[in-house]
Amino acid sequence: MGFIDSHILSFMTFLPLLGAAVILCAPKGKDETIKWIAAAASFLPVLLAVRLWFIYDRTLAGVNVASQFQFVEQYSWIPSINVEYFVGADGISMPMLLLTALLSFLAVIGSWGIDKKIRGYMALFLLLETGMMGTFISLDFFLFYVFWEVMLLPMYFLIGVWGGPRKEYAAIKFFLYTLAGSILMLIVLLALYFNTTNPETGAHTFNLLHYMSQSTHNGWLKGFDVRVLLFLGLFIGFAIKVPLFPFHTWLPDAHVEAPTAISVILAGVLLKMGTYGLMRISFPVFPDVTVYFALPMAILGVINIIYGALCAMAQSDLKKLVAYSSVSHMGFVLLGMAALTPLGMVGASLQMFSHGMITAMLFFLVGVVYDRAHHRQIDGFGGLGVVVPVYTAFVGFAFFASLGLPGMSGFIAEQMVFLGSFPVFRTLVIIGAVGIIFVAAFHLWALQRVFLGPLNPKYATLEEINAREIFCLAPLVVLILIVGVWPMPVLNLMNASLVRLVDLVKVVI
Amino acid sequence: MTLDKLLVIAAALFCCGLYTVMTRRNAVAVLMGVELILNATSINFVAFSFFLNRVMGGQIFAVFIIVLAAAEAAVALAIFLRMFSTTGTVEVDSADLLKG
Amino acid sequence: MIRYAYIIPFLPLLSFFINIAVGKRLPRKGDWLCLGTIAVALAMSIGIFYEVFRAYDPNFRYHLVFPWITVGDRALLNTGILIDNLTAVMLLVVTIVSTLVHLFSIGYMHGDPRYSRYFAYLSIFSFSMLGLVLAESFLFIYIFWELVGLSSYLLIGFWFEKKSASDAGKKAFIVNRVGDFGFLIGILIIYATCGVLGYDQVFLAIGEGKLSGTLLTLAGIGVFCGAIGKSAQFPLHVWLPDAMEGPTPVSALIHAATMVAAGVYLVGRVYPMFTPDAFLFIAYFGLITLFLTATIALAQNDIKKVLAYSTCSQLGYMVMGLGVGGYTAGLAHLTTHAAFKACLFLGSGSVIHAVHSQDIQEMGGLRKKMPITFVTFLIATLAISGVPGFSGFYSKDMILGAALEFGMKSASPLHMIFFIGALFTAGLTAFYMFRLVILTFFGAPKDHHKFDHAHESPPSMWVPLVILAGLSFSFWYSGWFGTLVQKPKSVANLAAISAPAKVATMEHAAVVAPAPHAEVEKTPHAAAPPVHGEGHGAAPAAHGGARDEASHDAHIAHKAHSIAMYSSVAVGSLGIFLAFVVYSFGWINPDRVMKAVKPLHNFLQNKWYFDELYEATVINGSKALSRGLYWFDLHVVDGLVNLTAQLGVFVSFLVGKFDDYVVDGAVNGLASATTGSGSVLRRLQTGKLYHYVFVLAGGALIIFLIKAF
């Protein structure tokens, strides 16, 4: 156990990769075996995540102090340019790690029904999981970037090969958008590299923690306007992933065309990477610039909230509606972060976590009805509540969770964001709060058009949700409820780190 | 007879050659232009080697230029003939199968 | 007993989960489970009430608080329960009505395909409502606020196959969300300024002046917005009538007795934080609502619609009562109203159950067929009409008195309108309620087919009626209520507010002499309330400052109340008399009245003009859409809601297009620009050798020239 504990993060990251390798070597025509291998390879990280939950020390803050990170592994990778394999976990990454592990496993189960080129699908998916995990554990910017990019290819193929009718367009659009963003990130990365030095060796470094201590910055990086430029470069890179208006247009296409499980991952984990990157890199490395841009970021967040909700209301495709709703929800995250108050920051982080679960549920559910009816037109249904009561109950649960009903995680996150950011941006928050009306409106509207009212005879014999699908959804339901009623366990994970983060940023004022 | 005069002559030769290359449609004529350029160059070399205290490197270079010119001409003409036998013409601008 | 109070809400929650999960498989589909849990809750509430009653202390307070959300090292949000006299009373009200409705539903919903789910929903509602009552902080009342909204959504849309039903549910939820938006803003203001959300902590902070002036007023109005939505006050009252699409017991429980009263309860709960301006605001909305809806109720023919509008109207009374400073009055009316309105609804339910119709035009003479229903219904009607001896009289009279008192003390004579409006509406209430009774139970049956099939309901349905009717007598309430539920002292820092001085002094006068310390300590688990402490600090000064004025005020109050009593009795009986005259004795043929007075109305103010046309429209139910109060109601207010909805949809449509064409278009444009330039550059590759050489020479030359010069 000791060995595993000390390398637990690496295990979580590379076990899926191992699984992918095994799958590629699996004999032909053994589709079932492949699925089981994939399930195992994605379930082991879940077990490790549980282990992580119990052995993680909630009192250590991390963020910018190497000694306070946990499960740290630091090996020299490319000595000539000081690239390190430097990973560790703190309160910012913990929730994301747990979320990733869980959702990936559920997604594998959720894609049990895939029959086309299952081998490639599962292999790519596991590769994707490795990329996601790696991104969340990296403390070396180069490593972070590599993992960040590693996610692109699998995602591109998963959308492009197993996607819907306009898959090619969606896939390449996603790819181009994200690559453009990451190229900017690469430039910033190199600029940081050449303008910071490792205090011990005096050599240039990719170590994120070194970037955070102003003393290691030499040359022009001390100049504010340069820092502004770098911050913006990084911010755009992350904003595309979040996605923030106006960089969000890849999202609806990608979500709509992607197969169900992939939409789940896309919305559940990938979107979080943008905000995670802001928390992990942008804020602590450029505290002064962060404060300088707090208001614009908050404005963007509010725009996302309102804009996403309105767009969602206009949709006739159920999946697109859900996609836009996540645009709206990610707006809360940014708003909360921009406030730079402990409550707001924690709220943002919790919102990331809870939105991860809620939106995953939503996409699963959309997938369920799509598998049966083979379309997602909201107006094409009607009165399904009579035929598929259980399914309806799940959808109702997910929808109410998504519209921020008390007792479910979304509500707490949103309230914390509101309470945390209102003292800072009063008018903005009031405008943003209007969002709760729109959000409620489009959710209930959709709910009614699909499930309530007179039954559409076409679907009189619609098949009820099956055990496997319930198996995917049940854990999420439970978690959403637990977090919604008693969020402290999750909050305790983040508290120390996020408070430290806020102090770190605030100190420059 | 001074160095700069020679250089100017070479320059003139060079430009004529370039002009020929650019304006001729007949590949053979274009090749003539190339030859002119090469000659211009070797004039330069020889002139320099004469005026710079008899550094023989220039003349050696000129020798090699002549040699290579010959080789080049041989290959080029062979290619032109092959082209003539396949397309029935050696006009360079009729050869625009490859473009875009 | 009181130390177990926190258990109460979880009992129904338990039955909810069980019933949702396995309800279908339970014997009797689990209705007994829900009934049992709520009954236990009722028992506990009675126990609590008993303790509170024994303490008999106006300032009784029981706190149970523990941290809920901790960020960093300090707890930012707490959870817990607060029990004072008001809570105890509300607990009792909610559990009693809820239990009876459960009982009633067993008969009423018998044989419904989703029987067990119905009871599950009832349970989740009871859970939310009890939580709302017990909640200790603004945040948690907001939380349960939303939850009751949810359960109301579920129950209104219970028969969701009916489009109208699901529409009504959606409408109710969204309209409430609009109110909650204001509520949320109020909470945000409070938290931003005070940094806490527990009632007493907030009052303490406000007392310290952390939040004052216009901001405080705004916070108060914001919180009141929640009440507007939930208690169906103008202009958000439009959802309540539609909500009648739900099963009748639900209407009785949620949309008459408890949930809609939550708004009033909220106002009473946070009473100390309101500034005089906020009070005026509240009072005006109450007034508009009670009058508007009463006039509408005059002419409805759907038995449940009449009751719905009358509910709005009564809620208006309560809100106005609170607004004009009649704290005890408003809350007393809440309590009494819960009983008799629930009785009325359940009665209507049993009538509907009997004749399978809701149109009073098709009823008549039912008193012979269903005597128990008739008697109970009549008692409740007498109560609502404010006939002496019945509960309605007791509470409504107090409200009228408060209104009159307010008017008399107020600087501007305009404020008399509260009393006048309320008084007049009292008459209207009596009139339309008796119109209902007469058309339903008296006279000759209009639809004999229905009449012949009518029958008395089973005991499970009439027992609740009897109990509730029993609770409609005033002796239950008179005395103790006024003592236990007393107006808390306002903590608002009035310095910054330019309100009529008299209002302020009136509030001071209303402060009762604080109870001695000993008693407070005696009360079990009682945390000395800050409000009370305030009383200690400020009350003597106030008294010293205005002792003679206080006695003067007391005199005025007495006078006002006596005037109010007589006038209300008079008006009430006048209303009843008119009702009989018109609909029973037939001395006046309603239709003939219509014809006679129509020309007259052309010379009267618009209002009456609208009223009459409104009558006409209800009689042949189509022309209503364009004129009269109904027109006003249906088109302007509801229209506003729909309009905003449509606007929202439209805007969102535009935004959607914007997203497709502009934002996305920019990206695609970029792409096409790239490829375009590609094809341009590509054209350079002509395939003509001499072009290539030309570019070579030209390129070299240009580079040279750039570099050289």
Add this chain to the structure above:
Amino acid sequence: MFLGNLASLGYFLPEFAVTATILLLVVVHVVTKSPKSTTSGFLSLLGVGAAILLAGVAPAGAGRSIFEGMVAHDGFAVFFKVLTALATLVVIFMSMDSRDLAGRSQAEYYIFLLSTLLGMFLLSSATDIVMLYLALELVSIPSYLLAGYLKGQEKSTEAAMKYVVYGATASGVMIYGFSILFGLTGSTQIAEIGRSLAAGKATLPMLLAAVMVAVGFGYKIAAVPFHMWSPDVYEGAPTPATAFFSVGPKAAGFAVLVRFYYTVFAAAGPGTGLWSLTSAVDWPFLFAALSALTMTVGNLVAVKQNNVKRLLAYSSIAHAGYMLMGFVLLSSAGIKAILFYLVVYLFMNLGAFYVVVLVSNATLGEEISDFTGLGSRAPFAAVALAIFLFALTGIPPFSGFIGKVYLFAEVIHRGVYWLAVVAGLNSVVSLYYYARIVRAMFFEEPKDASAIPVPAVSAAMLVLLAAPTMILGVYWEPVARIAADSVRMLAF
């Protein structure tokens, strides 16, 4: 100092190996009755293999100037010899697979190939302008013949015609520049030339010379505006030859470009090799502009191509542009970046062409539409091609990304941010057209789903090419060090 001719022979083994093979091929061609047999192919494989071994074992040491200062024998030269020889090796395999060349007499083809290789050896080590010119022609003339090797085909012949005329003109311009340098310094030794130029002040003729020389080298590496021959030649020539052109001569071109400018125009001394002649001439901006122009033109035009060969031709122009980024400041770090990039470029580009050969063998075509559904028809080849293409795009975890990182790092380190941004946007554009092929292969259903056979040898070659492409993306320390060393030995 300079080694005499006899003393130098020991350091000249790779060249000997190649020359010997050429002569052997001639003999074989004369004696053998079946010119179409693959013996010559195997022979040349052996020769090149031997050359690689010899180049590898021959100790470069501190670097010495041999043959009376005609050529240098140093790490830089060895690096490029191995590189080009490797490229040739792969191309030979490719040629033996190619359908274009099947059924033609083989010997000449390999003779030309090997002469080109010899030329590249010399080009990457030449330190005397005479030698340099000869080497350049030795690379060019056989290349013309390779381009025109498909005698029957108009396209091939036309390609050869354009190539020869353009090449001759370009080299003519170049040697004119040489003549001016000779005139200024009176020496044919580039080291000499560099030294006396550093002393002299004459900027105008020097600039003239520099530009004219740049024409010659720019033509070899196909840099805008001297690139226009390449797409046509690449499309017309037999695919293996195209692959060869896009790597070998390009690499050699970079070698000579770097060596020549570094020796002649840069301040002496390793590491610090920034432009010394920035007095009147803003070299960094000049080459930055060239690089930006090159990559942009290459990418933008490539977007519009439907013929994969032509598409790759333009993309290789773009890659030349990327590599020029490393040349902008003529710093040792930049040159190291170029060397590193050449290594990864070798594998990914040749790999891509290899798959193109395999596909066109089967589908008789090189249009993108011919690649439709390759993912199901020949999964292995398709995956390999996808890897190569994404490596070319520069996406982790493939080697192309690391190469780009080094190049970006150089310009960013020197503060030429705009160039970095331009390059970044360019790689986004390049993704677009590379992805078109991937999309055709995997996202679209083929018209005929018949499987495409991939010979075992070819598969092995693909693995051999794909493995470095992936491994170097994850662990590239050794190659980076080798590149660094090669740079350090450059200045002698």
Add this chain to the structure above:
Amino acid sequence: MSGPADFIFYAAAAVTVGAAILVAILPNILYAAVALLFSFAGVAGLYVLLSADFLAATQILVYVGGIIVLLLFAVFLSNRISEAKITNPTHFRLPAAAICLVLFGVLSYAAVSTPYAVKKGVYLPTTADIGELLMTRYLLPFEVASVLLLAALIGAAFLSRPDRAASVKGEMEEGKR
């Protein structure tokens, strides 16, 4: 040195440049070839004046004796003799002319303005020196040149050899395209 030498120089220069210009502009390719011949001869003359006797000889031999003949052969082979007019059309004149003139201006300006380290040229036979250099210092280029010539030879032979199979194959593919 004076008069006669200068006269010869100017004559040679005039012949060289004039002929070159004729090459550039003459409409008939045969005439152009002849003009080229004169230009080469002129260059040879200049070599003599520059005391490059060996070069002059090589110039005459290789160019006049070899390349020109090759060119003429090519001209005849690449034109159907049957149709008498062997024209040499041109195009794209103005831009080309513009570029060339500017280039000429630049080159000659550079030539004139640059202070070359000019010494007094001396007249000595060069053949021996060249021969020695080719055997010692420039041995490697000499040898490489041989390889190059070999390759060129083979190439020329390969291209001129008719390759029926391939051409048939080629046409087949043309057909397919």
